[in-house]
Amino acid sequence: MKPNLLIVGVLVISLLTGCTVVRQGEVGVERRLGRIRAVPLREGARLFNPLVTTIIKVPARTMNIEVRAPLPSKEGLTVQSDISILYRVEGNYAPKIVESIGMAYEEVVILPVFRSAVTDVSSRYFAKDMHSGQRADIERSIRELMMTQLRDRGFVVESVLLKSITLPPGLTKAIEDKLEAEQDAQRMQFVLEKERQEALRQTIAAEGTRDAQKIINEGLTPMLIKFKAIEAFNKLATSPNSKVIITNGETPLMMNPNALN
Template sequence: MKTHGIILSVGLSLLVLSSCTVVRQGEVGVKRTLGKIKPAPLMEGAKGFNPLVTTIIKVPTRTMNIEVRQPLPSKEGLTVQSDVSILYRVDGQQAPKIIEQIGRSYEEVVILPVFRSAVADISSRYYAKDMHTGQRAEIEKAIRELMMTQLKGRGFEIESVLLKSIALPAGLSRAIEEKLNAEQDAQRMQFVLDKERQEAQRRVIEAEGIRDSQKIINEGLTPMLIKFKTIEAFNKLSTSPNSKIIVTSGDSPLMLSADKM
């Protein structure tokens, strides 16, 4: 009798445990009873149910990441390989409808096919080189917006589409690299030319300054000023203690040292 009691207790305990589940944060529960989906989602917390007729399906509502390696067709007909991250989340209020209409494999059934259609449509509008430049953000935004349009009302929010590890065709990669090198060489040459041009302008300005200075001096040297400066020079020479001979015509002195005579 004791053995039967223990077995009964264990069986009841297992039944109780199997009839309870916990819905954690970042997910909702979808109750299916006798094959019918309940329209209201189960929020986080412990939930009891009859395991004989009911199943609780847990659907994550936090941000999910799908990694895809996708060939991208370009406008000129080339194929660019890229690793793509699709960040999306499920609207918890619409989780029962998603499970009812699509099932648990909604990534493979809906999100990935919509992504492949959108990325082929958008990438074919751009040249391959655009996917490797600053236009990548523009392409990502356009893919996301097109996906949101196609998934509107279905309970999915596409947060971001990120193009990573863009692999251009070998010939195009070399052409882009050569173009960048040529642009850098042109920029360096432009820098040298600008520097030489600035130096030439500096010399012109310097020459103009010297010319203007000489012009001002020449215009200021009147005969009276020259005679006045000559008289000043004579006065300074006359007060000098050194022996010297001054030869002059009265206009400008010529000084000879007496020691060298």
């Protein structure tokens, strides 16, 4: 009889005791008799009575929501974009989130706040700005606007990433034409600068030649010319080759004797 009572006791205890494990990146929220306990459960094994208690596990790690959303631009165009929202739940706020919002907080809170913020921010920019270096400013502005509404609710928006931008076809062609015209202008500017440098080089070379000739002309005095003529006579006199020299006494003129025959 006693063994049977022992078995019954073990079965009763088993029915009245449950066990769950709160893993890393999770926060446990205890609901007992319909009431939420304000203190969250951290990582580890947890025993509870399954008849009156439920342990709800809330992810506290970084989560990613992929959204394809239309972005209205300042000039009234609609730009399509694939957007990633990286967010996480603050662990201490998990009981409050479960109690006031529930586990469908992405659809109930985060996505509506995102759609409102992205519409507000994108309408301040032209469509071409979303496809340029101002994309980072747009992402930062959306995140900051979302945080003003989600911070006190226990959510942290880490990043908003515009992963792809699809512009209207006409605008895409206009942007491509503008970029091509800018590249042509830059190429022409390079050619003009090269020609300007070449003209400057030629001017400097001409000035150098002019200055050199001026120096030479200033140095050719009559005495120097007579001295050079005497040097030439001396060299001709000591030369072994036969030659005919015609001179006016100042400058020699040498002729080939064979040319006189």
